[in-house]
Amino acid sequence: DDDMVFVGHLMDITGPTGFIGKFYADGVRDALMYINTHGGINGTILDSESIDYAYKVPQAIANYKKWRSRNEMVAMQGWGTGDTEALISFVARDKVPVYSASYSGHLTDPTAKNPKTAKPAPYNFFYGASYSDACRAMVQWAAEDWKASGGSGKPIFSHIGDNHPYPNAPKEACAEYATELGFEVTSPVVVSMKPGDFKAQCLTIKEAGTNYGYLGNLGPSVVSLVKSCDTVGATPKWLANIWAGDVETLKTIGDVQNYVFPAMTSFWTDEGVPGMALVREISKMSDSSGEEFRTHHYIRGICSAYYMKEAMEWAKENGGITGENIKAGMYARENWVPKGLEGVCMEATWTAEDHRGINTVNIYNGSAKGGEVTVTKAATVTLPRREDWLGY
Amino acid sequence: MLSVNNIEVVYDEVILVLRGVSLEVPQGKIVTLLGPNGAGKSTTLKAISGLLKTEDGKVTRGDINFMGQQIANGNPEDIVRSGLFQVMEGRRIIEDMTCVENLRLGAYTRKDKGVKDDIDMVFEYFPRLRERTGLAGYLSGGEQQMLAIGRSLMARPKMILLDEPSMGLSPLLVKEVFGIIEKINRDQGITMLIVEQNANFALKVADYGYIMESGKVVLDGTSDELLNNEDVKEFYLGGGSEERKSFKNIKSYKRRKRWL
Amino acid sequence: MAGFSMRPCGDFRTTYRQDTRIFDTTFVRYAAVCGVIATGLIPFVLDGYYVNLFIQISYFAIAALGLNILVGFTGQISLGHAAFFGFGAFASAWINNHTGIPVLLSIPLAGLMTAAVGLLFGLPAARIKGLYLAIATLAAQFILEDFFARANWFTGGSSGAAANPVNVFGYEVFDDFSFFYVCLFFLVVMFLLGSNLMRTRDGRAFVAVRDHYLSAEIMGINLTKYRLMSFAISSFYAGVGGAIYGHYLGFVSAEGFTILLSIQFLGMIIIGGLGSVKGTLMGTVFMVMLPEVMESGVSMMSVFDWANSTAVTDGLAYIKEMAIGLAIILFLIFEPDGLAHRWKQIRAYWKLYPFSY
Amino acid sequence: MTSQDPILQISDVSLVFGGVRALSDVSFSVQPGELFSIIGPNGAGKTSMLNCISGRYQPTMGSVSFKGQNVTGLKPNARAELGIGRTFQNLALFGHMNVLDNIMVGRHHLLKNNFLTGSLYWFSCAQKEELEHRRFCEDVIDFLEISHIRKATAGTLSYGLRKRVELARAVALRPDLILLDEPMAGMNLEEKEDMARFIIDLNEEWGMTVVMIEHDMGVVMDISSRVMVLDFGRKIAEGLPEEVMANAHVRKAYLGEEDDVTDEDEQVA
């Protein structure tokens, strides 16, 4: 039947961020498939195509255009900061809401209210706290942790990451807040996104006496960094960004203490979460055994797809599933959790002037010994929606 | 020992260069191949040694038989191993190696112990080379030519194909080189096929000769026959019996002999 | 004694002028003009996807032509072309954003700025040759990439810069449909300029420097000047291509201009044929279409049910990447001299037919 | 001998490579309109001498002056502009260009168009200029009888033809002094005769001064106006062809004829 709308899905599974992109993409794909097998958007089937663009921006744009012109795409599920930021003006012009996995704070200011915003991003959404907010939350936790562990003097904070849009996204915002909270902020330490031997940088970190190091990179780069630092004896408390914070990474590092990371959903292994049943059902779409372990990136992918789904449902009732209506659907509710995912996705609110869907961050403390990983909840931080933090 | 039967060679899949060339080189003899520029002499040699392949060329018809084996379009290295060695036109030494290293390379296919002695032998033929210890690329043109010939001797092949061995050599050395060629042929019994422009010398040392033009053999005969052929005399040997013409006086456009 | 009569019988040139034409027979000339006109019709017949592909092809082809002038014609391998491409993109955005010069003008200006930068990085070429030079240009690649991520005033740092859409006489070229014609214009102009350059004095000097720089010098060619000049011209083309790219995307970010792209540019010209203007275009088409063709091959699989499980689609994603690598390898094994060479052979064959050989 | 100012004056040129003395204190001069030959055994330093004149090598000592101007420190391309053209012993054509373009490169320093005007071909004077010079190149091609290979790729030509194209390229420079390094190597008698004719024509009709290295004594004797002999980097004789050939030292060192060398002969050097 022709009651179908098209949703494009850009993913990176073979490219430089593929190892993590795969988890997230699987979440999105499984969710879309699940939605379709369970009635679609109140009867409207989601025609979707998942394309691996390997984090190549031109490829992403070409696919976007293809979908626009051939498939009359109404919404898109995206991935990286590079392509999402490149597409901002296109999607705004074409009125195609994009749900990406780029949590760059720059995407949260739809009307360029903040004078610092270079380009308004009215059609960009993401589920989760922005990189900046997640970092702010961890810094806020760190300030308390410093007091609790009886530290004297000013704690020292360093941003560690490549000079690249993704690690840089929270760089200034977070450092500013850290200073505000009484940290001494060192000059950022630049570490390549590609893995390598980082003992030199670790010696610098050691020399600076960093107490809290924000890890802006991800995957192999973070693994090598933490290992190198361990070798030279630089062991600050690590504050990892969300993509670098998961059980897999900890396991690969093998031996590490005080590896703090944020999360925006509950974990696969959490007990007594009502929404987890649905997550497990969705997971069966690609793993019929239901045994496979899923990271929280996978679960965030599901949330992303479900917020889109519900916005589409609203749109269908209010004039049809078009990009514009889906966008309006995103603003239709407050403190909102998709049906069936209670306890999995956190309550989120988007408004026409503020696309910071979430301002609450769960913080976990992980450690590993000989590959055995333990993760404990450290805190839940709810940040104020400060005007000057919008889009930044 | 070597017989080439009616071969056709095409370069680059479209350019036909040899149009049915046949020649015969008997065991232990010296045969020479003469002809104007662009006639296809070098191409004939490359077809025999298999090096054609490296220039996008191909034998498209006919066959080449070396000591009972078909070698048309064969692998150059296999052909060398079977005892047929080509000295390429234009010297082609390994410039970033020393003379001695170049000579040792000449003996690459040999397994016996006599390499050292043979290097000395080459140095005896060309004493100039002994003093040149730097890289071969810095040798003068003639010195490089000596090295190239010397290198071919190192392989102790059954047959050598020489492409213009006298080119760029001083008259004194030309004489010597032909002397050496004769000597090698006599002493070691190595068969030779020589492409030469210096027809006088070539026919003197050779037993038999072919003349090529535009990719075809147009004349052949024993050296004596050729030496006494009027056309050969006029166009290759420089007058022969009559008084030698002076280069200075060839001002007019002359008649050109074409056999085709 | 062949290789000199590769044109149809009966078409004798009577003036040198006819002999120096870019398109060597009247037929080819008209064919080329028709080709351009036909291309101009693409947006009317084909959908936006193809229009986008054409736009990609045109900005890449312009830059690739620049690289071919440097590598193919002058013989200096560059591994840093993507950086110059990127510089052009940033420069044009910067000129337009900071001075208000209209985009259509800022594109060639960006080309000039890039040429200046190319000249700077070309300076070592006066002394360095071959692969050593290639690696020196690799250094240029990394140094410029670092510059992009750092020079906030110019590039907006790692977060990138916004680039305004092209504005033709007050009409904003937003959509691909009109942008297509902007690209077509630049493509045709740049390729004509390039072809002209190659058949005149300085173009010949480039090739002479490549083929035998020692004798070129003795023939009166100033080596340093021409080596530098080819860097500058090549960067100019890269800059123009990059500028178009930037204004097309509407956004320029430092990530896009990595060594991978540089290598892709090299791939375009090698596959097309080094030292061939026509080949550059063919090579670019090949490199742009390759992933797309592979992609549609992969999508075609999805009509089969078994191909719809994630396990298979993921496998296909890798297979697609592998196929791209494999296609390049196979292509070069069977066509090591590039498409332009094969093109020539085919033409020679038909012209000599039935008298081939 | 110095009835006129020499077009080329070599004074005490020495050239040393590491341990090798390629040239030691060689001096000579060439008058305008002469056809001057340099002969000598292999490795005597003949090519090195040409390289010093054309600027490829810088003499370790001594000076080279051309038309009265000291050109010792000048780069090769500057010397080409002054009017020195040459051919090479080891072929140095632009292998991937066609013959015509090779020859057009010879016109390089006479052409004015540059990358800008060249790119704008139709809208600048470039087209007119190219075509004019093209006409000259065609004359050279006709003169050297290579019109049948005009469009062939230089790298695929046979050795002899390449030599001829090289000559054409050097002639296209329209030099006042042309240096020829073994122009007749690899040619048969008939072709040598042609070549000799070209060289004489260049010398007499095109008014070029020629300095030639050649091993074929017949040619050297017949066509040169003066001959210099080098051996081990030293000048051992200079004079009219007959004089030089009569020199026993030369006969021995170069031709390998075993006449006794008398003191008298040494003095010619």
Place this chain on the structure above:
Amino acid sequence: MNFELLFQLLLNGLIVGTLYGVVAMCFVLIYKSTQIVNFAQGEFLLIGAWVCYAFLVEMHMPFWLGFIFTLLFMMAFGVVLQMIVLRPMIGEPIISVIMVTIGLSIFFQAATKWIFGATTATYPQVFETRSVNLLGMQIETAYIMSFVISLFIMAGFYWFFKYSKLGLAMRATAFDQQVAQSLGISVKTVFAMSWAISALVSGVAGIVIGMVNGVSSGLSVIGIKVFPAVILGGLDSIVGAIVGGVIIGLLENSAEFVDGQYLHWGNLFSIAPFYVLIIILCIKPYGLFGTKDIERI
């Protein structure tokens, strides 16, 4: 000035630099015998690292056995690769062959990700102690191993190219394939040998890196990272490769010192080698030990 830090950084540079040197040597090897710059070098390392990982983890072999098996595998890999892909390219323009290696790199990058997954894997503990204290600096044991191995390899190659017949043949092939063939040298064999040896050495380097940093597809970037080292030492010099590697190692680390302590630019560490590279090349166009091209006419 903080001398202790500087000293530690320099020591670190020295050790890491040797590893660069080993990888650089793989380049040099192929270049010296075929004139090809192998852009798939990084993927060779990656394959070596993964294969050894598979032997150790999937097949539970003891380290030394896995190590030897990996080397054998790599040799076979080099030969097979040469036979299938590079042999048809013999006699073709070098630049096309270089492009083929780029194709190989794309191919293997995807293939390894597909076969071994895209995530990072860690080697089991191989040495009793993961790192040893050397002059006040912790150094991974694996590096010490690679340091020793590389010294042996280097000496071996030096002899090989200078004196052995095959070494000579390789140099001749690199200079001019046509001439080499005319001398009876089998270009195929030479190619096979050099790719096999290079793959083998890459295997060693890959294992070492894998032991230190873990294995992941990103490991292959070292292939590009060592370019400055290769060029600095001179493309065709075995000794130069090691010296170049060490210099780059030292340079990176002193850049980190200057940057971290004084400049605070950010990534002088990774960019400084390139600046220095350009400067050195302007002074010495053939690197420190590279042979000059012969420019005779």
